Amino acid sequence: MRPEDITDRDRDRFMRLVLPFIDGCLLWQGAFSGGRDGFTYPVFSVRSIKVYAHRFSLVAFRGLIIKPHDHVHHHCRDSQCVAWDHLGLLHKQDHARHHCAEFERSAVGRFINSRLKP
Numbered sequence: 341m342r343p344e345d346i347t348d349r350d351r352d353r354f355m356r357l358v359l360p361f362i363d364g365c366l367l368w369q370g371a372f373s374g375g376r377d378g379f380t381y382p383v384f385s386v387r388s389i390k391v392y393a394h395r396f397s398l399v400a401f402r403g404l405i406i407k408p409h410d411h412v413h414h415h416c417r418d419s420q421c422v423a424w425d426h427l428g429l430l431h432k433q434d435h436a437r438h439h440c441a442e443f444e445r446s447a448v449g450r451f452i453n454s455r456l457k458p
Contacts, residue, residue, distance in 0.1 A: 341391055343403040350386055351400050354393070357384070358422055365421040368393050382422060397422040404429065 357370035368382035370393065382393035394412045398404045401424040406412075416426040 341386065341389075341396070341399050342405060343399055346386070346396075346400045354384055354396060354400065354422075357393075361421075363416070364423060365416055365418055365426060366397075366423040367418070367420045368422050379419065382420060393422045394427055397424045398427055398429070400424075 357368065358366040359369050361367050371383050371385075372380040373383040373390065373392075374380055383390050384393040384396050385391075386396065392412070394414070395406055398406065398412065406429065410429045413428045413430045414421055414426060415428060416423070418426075421427075
């Protein structure tokens with residue numbers, strides 16, 4: 341989907357499906373679809389084509405073109421958030437590295453790592 345394919349009507353329909361939250365997040369209130377990784381993700385239909393809502397948000401409101409290797413990263417850490425200023429694009433390898441490092445810094449990650457080390 342390209343920015344020029346999106347109409348004002350699409351943007352209006354999208355915005356009717358979000359709930360503004362006090363921290364600036366726009367929480368998705370529309371449909372969800374299961375991803376290949378077992379998580380559920382917000383989805384939005386544009387002329388009978390289902391797209392991930394966070395991807396639509398970046399294209400519709402920031403004009404970004406998303407390449408196949410790009411992953412959407414939620415700076416706010418809320419996968420239901422579709423606020424375009426809380427989202428960024430990372431190469432899929434960089435995104436995986438970011439989340440692995442984040443997990444290792446977490447209490448659970450430190451616990452697991454302490455059990456793995458002799």
